[in-house]
Amino acid sequence: MIIKPHHLIGTSLGIGLGVLAPGAFAAFVEDGKGSLELKNFYFSRDFRDAGARQSKREEWAQGFTLRLQSGFTEGPVGFGLDAIGMLGVKLDSSPDRTGTGLLPRGSDGRAEDDYAKLALTTKARFADSVLQYGGLSPTLPLLFANSSRLFPQVFTGGQLVSKDIDRLTVTLGRVDKVKQRDSSDSEELTTMSQLGGYSTSVTSDSYTFGGLDYQLLPHLLVSYHHSELEDFYRRDFAGLKFSTPLGAGKAFAELRYYAARESGRELVGEVDNRTFSSNFGYSIKGHTFSGGYQKADGDTAYAYVGGSDTNLFSEMQVSTFSLANERVWHARYDYDFAAVGVPGLTFSLRYVKGDEVDPTNIRTIEATQLRASGKQGSEWERATDLGYVVQSGPLKNLGLRWRYATNRSDYADGADEHRAILSYTVNF
Numbered sequence: 001m002i003i004k005p006h007h008l009i010g011t012s013l014g015i016g017l018g019v020l021a022p023g024a025f026a027a028f029v030e031d032g033k034g035s036l037e038l039k040n041f042y043f044s045r046d047f048r049d050a051g052a053r054q055s056k057r058e059e060w061a062q063g064f065t066l067r068l069q070s071g072f073t074e075g076p077v078g079f080g081l082d083a084i085g086m087l088g089v090k091l092d093s094s095p096d097r098t099g100t101g102l103l104p105r106g107s108d109g110r111a112e113d114d115y116a117k118l119a120l121t122t123k124a125r126f127a128d129s130v131l132q133y134g135g136l137s138p139t140l141p142l143l144f145a146n147s148s149r150l151f152p153q154v155f156t157g158g159q160l161v162s163k164d165i166d167r168l169t170v171t172l173g174r175v176d177k178v179k180q181r182d183s184s185d186s187e188e189l190t191t192m193s194q195l196g197g198y199s200t201s202v203t204s205d206s207y208t209f210g211g212l213d214y215q216l217l218p219h220l221l222v223s224y225h226h227s228e229l230e231d232f233y234r235r236d237f238a239g240l241k242f243s244t245p246l247g248a249g250k251a252f253a254e255l256r257y258y259a260a261r262e263s264g265r266e267l268v269g270e271v272d273n274r275t276f277s278s279n280f281g282y283s284i285k286g287h288t289f290s291g292g293y294q295k296a297d298g299d300t301a302y303a304y305v306g307g308s309d310t311n312l313f314s315e316m317q318v319s320t321f322s323l324a325n326e327r328v329w330h331a332r333y334d335y336d337f338a339a340v341g342v343p344g345l346t347f348s349l350r351y352v353k354g355d356e357v358d359p360t361n362i363r364t365i366e367a368t369q370l371r372a373s374g375k376q377g378s379e380w381e382r383a384t385d386l387g388y389v390v391q392s393g394p395l396k397n398l399g400l401r402w403r404y405a406t407n408r409s410d411y412a413d414g415a416d417e418h419r420a421i422l423s424y425t426v427n428f
Contacts (some may be wrong), residue, residue, distance in 0.1 A: 028080060031071020033427070039063040040091075040422040041150055043100040045318070047413040054099070059111060060092040061102040063150035072125045082121040084135065086151045088182075089114045101149040101182050117184045119154045129162035136175060141237040141256070142209055142227040143173075144309040146181055153307050154179045156186060157206075167215040171225075176206045180307045190306035191232055191268055194323060195412060196363025197301040202267045206230045207305055211237070219244045231264035233271040233303050249284030256312070260303040272298040275322065279313045281332075286339025291331035300324055300361060316352055316381045318407035318415050323377070324358040348385040354378060359411050367411045377411035399423040 044058040066085040072078025090103055093111035103111040119135025136159055137145035137152045146153040157175030177186045188203035211225030223239040236259045243252040255278050262271040274297045281290025294314050296302060302322035304310055314321035314328045321328045330352040337345035357377030359367040370377055387401040403419040 025073055027071045027078070028073045029071070032069060034066070034068045035425055035427045037063075037065040037067070037423060037425045039065070039150055041102055042418070042420040043102055043149075044419075045100070045415050045417040047415050049413045053413075054096065056097055057100045058093075058097040059090070059100040059102045061150055062089045062091055063087070064089075065151065072123070076126065078125040080123045080125070082123065082134075084119045084154070085116070086118070087114065087116045088150050104183050115182075115184045117151070117154070117179055119179070128164045129160065131158070131160045133158040135179075136173070138173070138209075140171065140209065140211060141223065141225050141239060141258075141311055142211070142235050143175075143207065143305060144311040146307055146309050148309075149181045151181050153181045155207075169213040171209070171211045171213075173210070174206055174208045178305075178307065189229065191229060192304055192306050192308075194301035194303075194361075195367070197324065197361040198268045198271075198303065200306065204230045204232050204267070228263055229305060231267045232262070233260050233268070234263045235260045235303065246282070247284070249282055251282050252290075253280045254278065254313075258302065258312075270300055271303050272300050273302050273324070274298050275302050275312065277313045277328075279330075286336045288334040288336075289332075290334075291329070294321070294326075294328035294330070296322065296324060296326045298324065299358075314352055314354070316350065316407070317383055317403060317405035317417050317419070319352075319354075319379055319381055319409070321352055321354045321379070321381075323354075324361060325356055325376075326354050326358075327356040328352060328354045344389040344391045346385075346387050349383075350385075351380070351382045353380045357411060362411055364412050366409070366413075370411055377409070379407065379409035379411070381405060381407040395424075397425040397427070399425075 040062050042060045046056050064087045068083045070080040070082065072080045088103065090111050090113050093103060095109045098105050098109065098111050104115050105111055121132050121134035121136065124131045134156065135154045136157055137147065137154055138159065139145060145155065155175035156177040157173060159173035162170040176189065178189060179186055189207055190200050190203055191198045193200050207227065207229050209225065209227035211223065213221060213223045216222050219242055221241040225237040228234045238257045240255045243250060258275045260271050260273045275294065277294040278292040279290055280292055281288060292313055294312065301324045302310060309315060310320045310322050312320065312322055314330055332348065332350045335347045355376065355378040359370040359377050367377065383403065383405040385403045387399065389399040390396055401421040405417045408414040
């Protein structure tokens with residue numbers, strides 16, 4: 001009989017919790033915490049050149065997220081349990097406006113009236129290492145869970161994070177199922193389509209990942225991560241993150257390099273991509289100026305797990321700017337109004353420009369026209385983000401946020417997008 005590692009982890013944690021003496025649970029309860037988040041989300045994306053295709057995605061929904069996080073039991077090995085319960089309710093939708101990522105759709109194409117999901121995570125701590133099994137929403141270079149709608153994307157699997165070696169963080173994990181941000185169903189893993197560049201009709205049994213993050217100097221972090229989406233592709237990441245005081249402010253820089261190639265049974269065909277993404281900036285008195293350069297090489301688009309984020313500096317609201325051979329320049333300005341006595345109020349303005357896109361594997365009408373004329377693709381997007389979170393008083397933690405983006409492309413439909421988010425969190 002073969003015992004799979006994730007079965008062993010779950011069984012071990014369950015046995016550990018069951019045999020502990022009642023007194024060992026003091027810290028389990030006393031160090032626990034919880035929160036209830038209410039999020040009201042309006043989303044509208046208007047496709048200006050869609051023609052006979054769906055011209056608009058527009059929905060309005062209310063989300064409730066209850067998070068419960070225990071402490072760890074006492075002893076050399078401490079055990080704990082976390083839980084997230086989520087309920088989404090439709091406020092407005094119609095069959096011709098679905099697909100916003102806020103609500104699931106039924107077989108009739110209509111958005112469901114409501115949906116709910118639960119994620120449980122058992123955990124064990126020994127020394128400076130924490131082992132988790134169950135629902136996971138990693139924010140790692142090669143697996144960055146999407147949290148841009150009502151609820152986060154939640155994977156099922158195990159993860160170990162160890163900081164037992166000074167200045168070194170070791171991460172190991174494996175996931176085999178996922179609940180997407182707008183779904184209650186536990187689904188098989190896929191890869192992102194990248195406008196038809198990769199097939200989404202095939203699934204993978206698992207995604208395995210591991211990484212090392214080392215604080216080489218007080219202001220310099222170096223990283224290496226490796227992963228494999230079984231029978232799809234392998235991915236590698238190398239990163240460098242630097243920051244240092246400079247004058248009255250702080251200078252920072254980050255370099256990220258990704259490489260992907262097919263593996264195993266090669267179920268999605270050829271995967272050949274190498275992407276370099278950079279960001280440089282300076283912060284002073286509430287102002288932050290940043291920008292950088294990004295370039296993809298290889299025959300195919302940037303490859304990443306279905307439904308997740310890219311973790312590229314280019315990723316915007318409408319486009320990820322991550323197609324085959326794409327060259328990208330990006331710029332950003334942020335201002336924190338705490339510098340002038342208004343804490344909680346923030347503003348951001350971004351602009352991204354991409355060109356040299358190889359349209360060979362893009363399955364759109366516009367890309368077909370580009371191929372016929374022998375031209376490369378290009379796109380640009382600008383986005384504005386204004387947010388405020390009440391800092392004190394009876395409305396503390398009440399947040400309001402407005403995001404607006406304009407995207408134009410010669411290989412896909414352009415879009416104008418609005419997001420309005422009203423949130424309130426109660427901590428206990």
